Amino acid sequence: MERIEDPKCLSAEVEDQKDELQELLQTLDRQTNWNGTPLAKHNEFWLPTRFLRPILSTQKYFKAKDTDIILCTLPKSGTTWLKSLTFCIVTRNIYTIDQSPLLTSNPHTIVPFFESNVYSEQENPDLEHIPSPRIFSTHIPFNILPNSIRESQCKVIYICRNPLDQFISFRHFILSNKEKDVEPLSMDEAFNMFCQGIDMFGPFWDHVLGYWNAHLNDPQKMLFLKYEDLKEDITLNIKKIAEFLGLPFSLEEENQGKIEEISRFCSNESLSNMEVNKTGMLLGQTKNSSYFRKGEVGDWTNYLTSTMAERMKKLMESKLEGSGLMFKTYNKIDCERRWQFGVPFSNISILPL
Numbered sequence: 208m209e210r211i212e213d214p215k216c217l218s219a220e221v222e223d224q225k226d227e228l229q230e231l232l233q234t235l236d237r238q239t240n241w242n243g244t245p246l247a248k249h250n251e252f253w254l255p256t257r258f259l260r261p262i263l264s265t266q267k268y269f270k271a272k273d274t275d276i277i278l279c280t281l282p283k284s285g286t287t288w289l290k291s292l293t294f295c296i297v298t299r300n301i302y303t304i305d306q307s308p309l310l311t312s313n314p315h316t317i318v319p320f321f322e323s324n325v326y327s328e329q330e331n332p333d334l335e336h337i338p339s340p341r342i343f344s345t346h347i348p349f350n351i352l353p354n355s356i357r358e359s360q361c362k363v364i365y366i367c368r369n370p371l372d373q374f375i376s377f378r379h380f381i382l383s384n385k386e387k388d389v390e391p392l393s394m395d396e397a398f399n400m401f402c403q404g405i406d407m408f409g410p411f412w413d414h415v416l417g418y419w420n421a422h423l424n425d426p427q428k429m430l431f432l433k434y435e436d437l438k439e440d441i442t443l444n445i446k447k448i449a450e451f452l453g454l455p456f457s458l459e460e461e462n463q464g465k466i467e468e469i470s471r472f473c474s475n476e477s478l479s480n481m482e483v484n485k486t487g488m489l490l491g492q493t494k495n496s497s498y499f500r501k502g503e504v505g506d507w508t509n510y511l512t513s514t515m516a517e518r519m520k521k522l523m524e525s526k527l528e529g530s531g532l533m534f535k536t537y538n539k540i541d542c543e544r545r546w547q548f549g550v551p552f553s554n555i556s557i558l559p560l
């Protein structure tokens with residue numbers, strides 16, 4: 208049986224856990240993602256096996272404080288953007304923009320993931336020394352988040368993105384960090400797996416719906432954002448995040464242009480041009496630069512056929528019927544252009560989600 212991939216320096220306590228994990232893995236359905244990543248189905252979600260132990264440690268040991276902020280996403284849904292914005296909003300009275308730690312550290316270093324950073328090397332790291340408000344992030348589905356996140360007064364922000372752009376963005380990300388000896392499946396085969404729900408932290412629709420329903424149940428606890436909405440009106444969404452966190456911008460701050468300053472500083476263009484993001488690596492294996500690409504709504508039209516898009520539309524309709532959630536798959540201008548040039552995508556400009 209395949210063994211769980213080990214991070215380079217595992218502590219002794221983590222070593223002790225490995226047999227327990229191997230036993231658990233034997234009971235789970237297994238798949239290999241289109242890029243060769245081993246997946247195991249745990250609580251109805253396809254989790255990368257290398258994250259299974261850190262996810263179980265997060266569930267077992269993470270004790271949320273009322274002041275914590277947890278940023279939750281599927282990969283390639285706007286995580287980097289949300290981390291940067293949230294960090295700037297929360298620390299705006301500590302750092303001016305020209306002193307921002309984001310100038311010298313990638314957003315993923317500043318706001319760590321539970322599964323690939325915080326709990327990856329130690330089973331139960333001491334997080335008490337981190338000053339409040341602590342900001343963490345995760346791709347863990349809602350139903351397997353640690354109980355203390357649900358039970359405390361901490362705030363959760365979820366950002367998602369239309370599935371077509373998320374799929375294409377993820378494919379670019381994986382291919383740009385690909386190890387030489389890995390031969391990924393074709394676009395068609397990968398899309399087919401995505402539509403079957405076999406995807407890292409997927410199925411897509413179950414991940415999004417878990418957080419959507421949690422938001423409907425308690426909007427004060429969970430803010431639900433969409434990448435496309437941030438692209439359309441970033442000022443409104445920065446205000447929304449600040450208000451949700453109980454840190455609204457004062458009139459004076461608004462008049463000083465604080466919101467625009469954060470918006471500009473956290474833009475794809477600004478962050479991707481910082482030296483640290485042009486050159487650095489995360490965990491020695493992921494290029495910082497790979498977190499920044501086009502950052503557009505509707506880039507999928509350059510890669511997917513209308514038949515594929517139609518398939519996704521039908522899938523979303525069936526999976527998410529009645530949820531009340533909608534996704535824009537174009538920005539307004541592209542949508543108009545596509546009408547002008549008669550490209551037959553206009554009937555799927557909005558996907559129910």
Ligand code: A3P
Pocket residue numbers: 280281282283284285286287288291372375376377379473474475476478498499500501502503506
């Ligand atoms: P594209 O591949 O479509 O360009 P994540 O941050 O969840 O890993 O998602 C990465 C996607 O978000 C990429 O999309 C990337 O270009 C985009 N992105 C990263 N930083 C961004 C920012 N500051 N503003 C807008 N989009 C950003």
